[in-house]
Amino acid sequence: MIRIERLNFTVADAAYKADTFALRNVSLHVRPGEYFVLLGPTGSGKTLLLECLCGLNHIDSGRVSIDGVDVTKLEPRSRRWGYVPQDYALFPHMTVRGNIGFSLAGAVAARVAEVMELVGVAHLADRFPQKLSGGEKQRVALARALAVGPRVLLLDEPVSALDEQTRDELCRQLKRLQQDTQTTTVHVCHNFTEMLSVADRVAVIDQGQILQVGTPREVLERPASTRIARFAQVGNLLSARAVADGTRLRLVCPGGIELRARIPESGEFEADVVAMIRPENIALTANVPENVPPEATILQGTVAELIELGPVVKVRVACGALEWLVSLGKREYTERNIRVGDRVHLVVAAENVHVMRSSPP
Amino acid sequence: MNPSWFRQPRLTAPVAGLHGRLFAASMLAFVGLFVVALAALVVADVGYVVADVGWANLGNFAAVLVSPEILAALWLSLWTSTTTVILGLVFAVPMGYALSRYRFPGRAVVDSVVDLPIILPPLVVGLSLLVFFQTGVGRWIESIGLEFAFQKKGIILCQLLVSTSFGIRAVKLTFDGIDPRFEHVAMTLGCTRAGAFFRVALPMAYRGIIVGGILIWTRALGIFGPLMVFVGAARMRTEVLPTTIYLEQSIGRIEVALAVAILMLVLTAVALVTIRVVGLGER
Structure with missing residues (x-):
């Protein structure tokens, strides 16, 4: 056309x-x-x-x-x-x-x-x-x-x-x-x-x-x-070093955190990358999570801030030096009765970690 | 005449405290001062005429004002200045549009040249015209039957040269204030550039063009210097109202000169108020 x-x-x-x-x-x-x-x-x-x-x-x-x-x-x-x-x-x-x-x-x-x-x-x-x-x-x-x-x-x-x-x-x-x-x-x-x-x-x-x-x-x-990603206000963008590990990428982030991610479809990646995880793709649990996918990363942290946005609540979780943004539905948030200062676990599945080049194209 | 979409925007009045009222009063004080100063001049003129002629003789004096000479000057003033408005706008509208919309080399120079008649003493225009019609081009123009010097046509030429700049400036400012996007949209709707001008920009510039016309008319009606040089002051032939005022005061009839001036003022005021109320929808 x-x-x-x-x-x-x-x-x-x-x-x-x-x-x-x-x-x-x-x-x-x-x-x-x-x-x-x-x-x-x-x-x-x-x-x-x-x-x-x-x-x-x-x-x-x-x-x-x-x-x-x-x-x-x-x-x-x-x-x-x-x-x-x-x-x-x-x-x-x-x-x-x-x-x-x-x-x-x-x-x-x-x-x-x-x-x-x-x-x-x-x-x-x-x-x-x-x-x-x-x-x-x-x-x-x-x-x-x-x-x-x-x-x-x-x-x-x-x-x-x-x-x-x-x-x-x-x-x-x-x-x-x-x-x-x-x-x-x-x-x-x-x-x-x-x-x-x-x-x-x-x-x-x-x-x-x-x-x-x-x-x-x-x-x-x-x-x-x-x-x-920044224009889309994704929330969780982490600089990392990428290492190939079989069919997956191992991402070493600041603070010693390791994430797993899919290798990009092109098969090509650079050593320095940026990992993006959308807030709605991070699972938040109060107790140690069960039935975790084999290549998921589990993080422990403390709820630092709660931002209510009508039907959605954004939870800011401090994990060591890093802060993560997690998005919850209003009902889920109310049922779990989450408060600032709570100790929580975050589950980040490899499928939800998107890898980008660290320099602009 | 005044379309409903051109109604004056409603002015909102925010809550005003002492400072607000004082500010408004000081702004309006300038308006009052200016109007009072002008009114004082008119009252002084009227007072002089009444004192000189006397209440009892005002009837006879009025007859002087409607003498054939003064009526001829009045008629000549009106038709020449009105013709000048029409011709002036024929130039002002395209020139104002071109200077507003197009960028071309030397535009700043042209823009300044347009302002020259506003800055120059009007007398210079008369002198320049006299000189120009002594040149080859000037003589050729006269040889094809277009005689201006010491002719009624010359009055219009003088008025046009002195007053059109005011119209161009007013029209250009109006087009500057109209977003070219309106014409762009018109072009996407099937208009040529000219079509967009005539169907969109021109109607939207309605107020500015009327204001431009008013400026041309008032300036044209009042000019005197270049007329004295270029067309002379021949009674019943090239005599316009400003010439009448000059001729009357030069023979010592100050009261007649002042009365003609007052007549001019009244005429102009009535015309301006009418145009503003009917044409621009002002109150």
Whole structure:
């Protein structure tokens, strides 16, 4: 569907951290009918990349194609890709009806009514944008982009300015709409929860470079680098020395702790690595654990802090010089009656230890 | 005229303590001081006219004000300045847009050149025009029937050169304040760059263009120096209201000169208030 090949673009803009900011050698493939998310921290270049796709930035080199047709030199109007900018940019001098019908000629009324019905903004038709709430503006901007009948829908942080409840609702609506219309969608965001609620696949971008492309599960559980792991706020990242030990890796961490891990699929690993263990993949028990998998590591520690986050409780456990973050469900936490200062055991299974290179790729 | 989306934003009033009230009072005091100073000048003028003419003769004096000479000057002032507004905006809108949106070599120089008529004494514009129409190009322009020196057309040319910069500046500031993203979105919705300008940027710049027009008009209505040099002060021919004021005071009829000035003030005030209320929705 959309193929980006070795795209390079440099911009001198104070909005970015450095004087000049560049998208470097970006290559991506978005499949037909896919909900694709571009995920990255603020200032990572994701909006810039989206603008390059729209034709709003004249790229330095590279190629953008859709269904094999090169559109790199096409003006934005000729691409006819639906674009919803971050601030929605609804035309203030036009009503909702005028905004949605902006791109249409001829049988405008019927198409506008159809799109307004689809997105659920028919009751707002005669209002001006200044009279709309954030969520309503988002829906109208989406309807305006859909009215074009786009082959591709490009959404730039479409729900970032909204409250949590509205954001969840609109994300569900976006996903449903995309499934109903089978419109290939590229959605830019910086929020993992938002990404998880909509994405079929995700590309992580930082400092103008694509760091990893994969399913949300792959990115969350098997991040390609420590940069991604840190951005994902994994919690447990340990520097270690890796030694091959049969079919497993033996990881020697600071403080003399040893972990077991799977050898990476490529079969290659460096001596200095970073081990990542997601907090929800660590088992926490009060007593000495039984039925432990043969290659699991058992650690002893003291509960240092309890962080209640609604349905989830994060438990910080001090094991010697290291601190581990363990995630428990609210019910599990309540049933076990865990308190600060309790002596506990942590079980880390080899399958849950993900090994990454210590230096950025 | 004033579309509903252009309503003035509602000003919120935070809870104000003594400091807040004192600050507001000091800010408003400057407004009051300026308005009172101007009002004092007008009152002094009115007082002078009434004292000089006397209450009993005010009726006869009013007849002087509607004499054919003054009415002709009034009409000439109105139509030339209005024409200047139209022509001035024809330049100001594209120039303001170009200077706001495009980056090109020498842009800083061009930006400064645009401000020159604001800085230069207006008299210099008249002198420069007189000199220009003595050059080969100037003579050629006159040879094809476009005579400006000592003609009514010359009044418009002077007004245009002196006042358009104010309009360009106002329009450029307005386009600066409009996020180019609106036009970008319009382009993704099928507009050409020109289409995005006419359908999005131009309507959104509505207020700025009206303000630009007001600035051009007020400046054009009041200029005098370049007209004296370039078109002269021929009664009933190239005489506009500022010329009338000059001619009347030069022959010693101070009270008539002041009365014409007051007439100009009233006319301008009525026009400005009307445009602000009807065109910009101000109260």
